[in-house]
Amino acid sequence: MQPYSTPFYFIVLGLALIPLIVSISLGKKMLWYQVLVTIIFLGWSFSGSVTLWALLGYGVYQSVLVKAYEYYRVKRASNNTWVFYATVLLAILPLVIVKVTPTVDPSRPNSIIGFLGISYLTFKVLNVVIELRDDLIHQVPLRQFIYFLYFLPTISSGPIDRYRRFEKEYQNRTVENYPTLLGHGIFQIFLGFLYKFIIGHLIVTYILHNVAITATVNPNFLTMVEAMYSYGLYLFFDFAGYSLFAIGVSNIMGYDIPINFVRPFAAKNIKDFWNRWHITLSFWFRDFVYMRLVKTIMVKRWSKNRILISNVSYFALFGLMGLWHGLTWYYIVYGLYHAVLMVSYDAWLRYKRRHHLKIADNWLTKGLSIALTFNAVFIGFLIFSGIPNFAILHSINPSNPLPNF
Amino acid sequence: MRNEVFDVLEEVIETDEFRDDLDADLFEETLLDSLTAIALIVELEDRFKVSLPPSEMERDEWNTANKIADRIQEKVNEKA
Numbered sequence: 001m002q003p004y005s006t007p008f009y010f011i012v013l014g015l016a017l018i019p020l021i022v023s024i025s026l027g028k029k030m031l032w033y034q035v036l037v038t039i040i041f042l043g044w045s046f047s048g049s050v051t052l053w054a055l056l057g058y059g060v061y062q063s064v065l066v067k068a069y070e071y072y073r074v075k076r077a078s079n080n081t082w083v084f085y086a087t088v089l090l091a092i093l094p095l096v097i098v099k100v101t102p103t104v105d106p107s108r109p110n111s112i113i114g115f116l117g118i119s120y121l122t123f124k125v126l127n128v129v130i131e132l133r134d135d136l137i138h139q140v141p142l143r144q145f146i147y148f149l150y151f152l153p154t155i156s157s158g159p160i161d162r163y164r165r166f167e168k169e170y171q172n173r174t175v176e177n178y179p180t181l182l183g184h185g186i187f188q189i190f191l192g193f194l195y196k197f198i199i200g201h202l203i204v205t206y207i208l209h210n211v212a213i214t215a216t217v218n219p220n221f222l223t224m225v226e227a228m229y230s231y232g233l234y235l236f237f238d239f240a241g242y243s244l245f246a247i248g249v250s251n252i253m254g255y256d257i258p259i260n261f262v263r264p265f266a267a268k269n270i271k272d273f274w275n276r277w278h279i280t281l282s283f284w285f286r287d288f289v290y291m292r293l294v295k296t297i298m299v300k301r302w303s304k305n306r307i308l309i310s311n312v313s314y315f316a317l318f319g320l321m322g323l324w325h326g327l328t329w330y331y332i333v334y335g336l337y338h339a340v341l342m343v344s345y346d347a348w349l350r351y352k353r354r355h356h357l358k359i360a361d362n363w364l365t366k367g368l369s370i371a372l373t374f375n376a377v378f379i380g381f382l383i384f385s386g387i388p389n390f391a392i393l394h395s396i397n398p399s400n401p402l403p404n405f
Numbered sequence: 406m407r408n409e410v411f412d413v414l415e416e417v418i419e420t421d422e423f424r425d426d427l428d429a430d431l432f433e434e435t436l437l438d439s440l441t442a443i444a445l446i447v448e449l450e451d452r453f454k455v456s457l458p459p460s461e462m463e464r465d466e467w468n469t470a471n472k473i474a475d476r477i478q479e480k481v482n483e484k485a
Contacts, residue, residue, distance in 0.1 A: 135458070294439070
């Protein structure tokens, strides 16, 4: 049973959370009960398959790694750059193996150490390692780390929480403003039902499924445009709906985890879009890839050209983000495409500044920039969907499989 | 000390507009972005011999000239 996949899952989860709601309302967080619910639901989601062992093995491996680095960094007070790089590499290693496996051996694409959500857990581990290095995290109590890592509501697809934020709530004896948080959480879950089970479901069943096949068999401008809009909208409602479930359940459990989407299609430019779309992922890459890379280049004085530094770092950020989705050409192209959009937008801003261009701020210009951003983003979704890839494979050999959304 | 911080800020963002209102949000005014924020961090680290990891610099604690000066003051005091 995949998390949040059926109404039955919600009914069982809802029942399991009732004792916790009562207890938190009475001022007790009942951490032992939270852990019990986590164990039972993880067992339910992953049992009967090798992935349960992969999930547990992953936790043991990363705990050992993080505790070792904590010992090195805090107890020994050492801070060698190569030890840090080695730790980061070891933290990424399981994910790399899982992502590379389908390319190495297409007949057995599922690595035995893989499980649903491994990439999201990897972000959390890296967050801890990097901030240990930066002296922002001074200790990582084992139980707290494990609960952070395996936090039930977000385990399979985020939002990606941050350790120092989580720690504060975890260590609080009571939950602040719980009635408000609880109400908010229930509302998020129902909004999620609307997004994922109604709108997303209708789009995929009645539109996207057919449109994707048509675009594959008969690729032309019109069929691709249809596929582009229906896939993009489906992706949003499905994933935003999923994120709402994760946030809602976290709220009910007394955790105010960060949001993932803020009306992304109202974005006025591409930077604005990335502040609104899959926010916890884009902020993770901004803080831990882009900003750190920019800083390293500046400190080491590899270049003094700020524009060059920024552009190189955008390509690193979005290239990695593309790779993270999987080792296929269209994910990588998707990442590079967004890097190009960001670099172009920055160039446009510089051009405006240099020529003292003042563009009127009215409904027309606003509408135009929103429409332009919307379509630029949807072209990205079309690449990301893999539908053009299906079309190419189909034109090479018509017996290649058709998309099945 | 505060003035030294402001001088560095002026050097990095190449304008003294921020001096009109030391509590104005520099990100909203587009005087600072991810890139110039890092340039500022690197410059401040160098000048005041403090350590400023990027992920510590939460935007809402680091978005006005006054707040930046406060943080640097704190960091310098911590070190002493």
